[in-house]
Amino acid sequence: MTKREGLEVSIAVADAAMLSDVDVVSAYPITPQTHIVEHLAELVANGELKAAYIPVESEHSAMSACLGASAIGARTFTATASQGLELMHEVLYVASAMRFPIVMAVANRALSAPISIWGDHSDVMATRDVGWIQIFVENGQEAVDNVICAFRMGEDKRVLLPVMIHLDGFVLTHVIEPIELPDKKDVDRFLPPFKYPLPLDPEKPVTMGAFGQPFIYTEVKWAQEINLEKSKDVILEVWQEFGKAFGRQYSPIEQYQTDGAKVLLLTMGSYSETAMVAVDKMRNDGKEVGLLKLRLWRPFPYEELRESIKSAEILIVLDRAISFGGPGGPVCSEVKAALYGGEKQPKVVGFVGGLGGRDITMSGFEEMINRGIEIARTGSKREFEIYGVRE
Amino acid sequence: MTKSKLTEIRWHGRGGQGAVTSAELVAQAAIGEGKYAQAFPSFSPERRGAPVMAFNRINPDEPIRTRAEVDQPDVVLIMDPNLLSILDATSGLKEGGTVIINTKKSVEQVRKDFGISARLALVDANTIAQETLGVLIVNTTMIGAMIKATGVISSESIKEPFEKRFGRLAERNIKALERAVEETKIGEWLEMAKAKTKEKPGTKGELSWKEIEIGCFITKPGNSVEIKTGDWKSRRPEFDFDKCNKCTLCYFFCPEGCIAKTKDGYFEADLFYCKGCGICATECPKDAITMVEEAK
Ligand code: SF4
Numbered sequence: 001m002t003k004r005e006g007l008e009v010s011i012a013v014a015d016a017a018m019l020s021d022v023d024v025v026s027a028y029p030i031t032p033q034t035h036i037v038e039h040l041a042e043l044v045a046n047g048e049l050k051a052a053y054i055p056v057e058s059e060h061s062a063m064s065a066c067l068g069a070s071a072i073g074a075r076t077f078t079a080t081a082s083q084g085l086e087l088m089h090e091v092l093y094v095a096s097a098m099r100f101p102i103v104m105a106v107a108n109r110a111l112s113a114p115i116s117i118w119g120d121h122s123d124v125m126a127t128r129d130v131g132w133i134q135i136f137v138e139n140g141q142e143a144v145d146n147v148i149c150a151f152r153m154g155e156d157k158r159v160l161l162p163v164m165i166h167l168d169g170f171v172l173t174h175v176i177e178p179i180e181l182p183d184k185k186d187v188d189r190f191l192p193p194f195k196y197p198l199p200l201d202p203e204k205p206v207t208m209g210a211f212g213q214p215f216i217y218t219e220v221k222w223a224q225e226i227n228l229e230k231s232k233d234v235i236l237e238v239w240q241e242f243g244k245a246f247g248r249q250y251s252p253i254e255q256y257q258t259d260g261a262k263v264l265l266l267t268m269g270s271y272s273e274t275a276m277v278a279v280d281k282m283r284n285d286g287k288e289v290g291l292l293k294l295r296l297w298r299p300f301p302y303e304e305l306r307e308s309i310k311s312a313e314i315l316i317v318l319d320r321a322i323s324f325g326g327p328g329g330p331v332c333s334e335v336k337a338a339l340y341g342g343e344k345q346p347k348v349v350g351f352v353g354g355l356g357g358r359d360i361t362m363s364g365f366e367e368m369i370n371r372g373i374e375i376a377r378t379g380s381k382r383e384f385e386i387y388g389v390r391e
Numbered sequence: 392m393t394k395s396k397l398t399e400i401r402w403h404g405r406g407g408q409g410a411v412t413s414a415e416l417v418a419q420a421a422i423g424e425g426k427y428a429q430a431f432p433s434f435s436p437e438r439r440g441a442p443v444m445a446f447n448r449i450n451p452d453e454p455i456r457t458r459a460e461v462d463q464p465d466v467v468l469i470m471d472p473n474l475l476s477i478l479d480a481t482s483g484l485k486e487g488g489t490v491i492i493n494t495k496k497s498v499e500q501v502r503k504d505f506g507i508s509a510r511l512a513l514v515d516a517n518t519i520a521q522e523t524l525g526v527l528i529v530n531t532t533m534i535g536a537m538i539k540a541t542g543v544i545s546s547e548s549i550k551e552p553f554e555k556r557f558g559r560l561a562e563r564n565i566k567a568l569e570r571a572v573e574e575t576k577i578g579e580w581l582e583m584a585k586a587k588t589k590e591k592p593g594t595k596g597e598l599s600w601k602e603i604e605i606g607c608f609i610t611k612p613g614n615s616v617e618i619k620t621g622d623w624k625s626r627r628p629e630f631d632f633d634k635c636n637k638c639t640l641c642y643f644f645c646p647e648g649c650i651a652k653t654k655d656g657y658f659e660a661d662l663f664y665c666k667g668c669g670i671c672a673t674e675c676p677k678d679a680i681t682m683v684e685e686a687k
Pocket residue numbers: 627628644645646647648649650660661664665666667668669670671672
């Protein structure tokens with residue numbers, strides 16, 4: 001029987017990687033990811049984790065080293081944040097296109113300038129289209145569980161894709177909270193050893209990353225897209241198995257207090273927890289308000305989204321990033337696109353907020369929901385509004 | 392539908408032969424005449440000797456919008472006769488279209504050897520280029536053959552682009568072009584000839600997206616041995632064993648690694664891979680290697 005311990009979430013994430021028996025870790029430290037990779041370095045140095053730790057000179061090199069490690073069939077883990085994720089950018093595409101199931105924890109943080117070490121989702125959104133499976137977690141337990149699940153999802157022969165686990169910088173990474181670390185034996189049973197089907201092997205040579213001329217490139221990209229779309233079935237399967245084995249169940253869009261809710265708020269990551277408290281309060285006050293927590297960002301869960309808004313009249317979407325000069329928040333514009341043309345569409349209202357570590361309090365969420373309802377009824381002069389900006 | 396005055400041209404040459412330059416010069420001449428025209432290469436890795444394509448579109452009255460490669464040409468130019476054995480010159484050729492070939496052969500012979508019943512324009516561009524320019528660069532000569540066969544631009548309007556491009560050498564190139572205009576033989580479109588549709592992609596056994604290996608990996612490495620790089624050559628080395636002293640220099644210098652020792656200790660090139668670069672002939676201390684033109 002495992003028990004809950006008071007752990008810093010970063011430390012727990014590193015422990016989850018260790019429980020998953022990673023073979024190779026390559027990373028470059030960046031706030032607020034630092035504690036994750038420092039702890040892994042410690043575990044390797046003191047012999048608790050039998051893995052190769054490759055220190056590198058940049059995130060670009062970290063991801064490149066991960067490619068090589070994964071190519072020989074090693075279970076590979078890394079972590080980064082913010083500018084570090086952007087510096088890896090071009091290599092991220094290679095990882096997904098070459099189908100290497102690297103797992104990466106991203107300690108979500110704002111992008112410069114001005115320099116901000118605090119959390120938002122600008123870094124994730126800039127890597128939206130890189131072809132990775134992307135999952136948001138909202139507390140330390142979910143981070144641990146999903147790191148373990150990520151290896152099993154990515155390494156499944158039907159999938160073979162890299163996975164990003166997004167956890168908010170500081171608000172999650174640096175918080176000490178009760179976390180239950182699964183037993184090693186149970187993790188071993190849940191997560192079979194990694195067997196990459198076509199590893200680099202001198203006995204059986206293969207060419208990886210060859211030239212793709214116009215006659216083949218379209219076919220390769222389509223195969224990649226279909227593969228990522230289909231990975232959803234495996235993701236659901238893995239979450240289900242995990243639920244059976246460990247008693248904690250995850251799904252692409254989690255619904256909270258949605259029964260009979262005419263107004264829904266959609267959030268991602270750790271802010272969902274504060275939002276739940278706000279929803280509870282509004283429910284107590286007799287308002288028909290509910291919450292959707294978008295956990296699976298890629299592949300985008302179309303069916304689940306359409307299913308979950310069926311009885312809603314208003315859907316308020318909170319983005320923690322701006323698509324500058326565009327439709328506002330990237331999540332809101334995707335939600336709108338997913339619902340467009342559907343039989344019963346709620347009015348969708350977009351907010352951007354929580355940028356660069358700006359807190360949104362319980363009463364803040366309440367205020368945002370009320371303003372969202374007002375916009376839905378009377379309209380707004382803007383495509384989207386920003387929450388909490390000083391005039 | 393009104394008949395389009397658009398002329399679409401496809402050039403087939405080898406890297407280094409000037410197919411792209413030819414297309415550019417033709418477009419400049421047409422634009423100089425006040426027409427609308429475009430020229431562009433088939434974008435691919437540059438390799439001297441490898442088959443390359445270039446394209447022209449010329450319209451006297453209207454701007455050209457299409458930017459795709461020409462797959463239904465009115466005119467096809469074959470700058471190197473050896474290309475005829477590795478590609479289908481008439482692929483996609485429009486009804487009444489013309490195939491212009493650099494060859495010493497007669498119209499009858501070309502029809503017989505390559506089964507081309509389309510309209511033909513033949514010119515011995517190698518001889519003209521060699522005699523007029525002193526080098527085997529046939530692009531300007533081929534433009535002459537095209538002017539004769541199609542009249543799509545005039546011999547006058549090409550002069551300015553030639554002068555800009557070739558400077559002092561323009562005069563000789565104009566002479567080569569004018570000789571080609573005179574010497575090009577025309578064989579008219581035969582009754583039996585039909586316009587050909589271009590093969591759709593995927594019809595030549597190319598992979599569907601479902602057949603692609605994980606990550607587009609190649610599980611049969613070393614498959615470059617199947618690629619006949621020998622198709623790239625326009626000249627091939629001939630080895631004279633009487634002169635050879637078995638020094639092995641050719642063996643070491645061949646960039647293709649295609650020279651091997653014979654049973655008797657002499658050296659010889661594997662013409663399946665030999666690209667015809669001539670390095671072996673240059674390096675041979677006994678002049679035992681002569682580069683001869685690939686005649687087909
Ligand atoms: S010409 Fe000579 S050196 Fe060049 S590829 Fe052929 S054999 Fe080799």
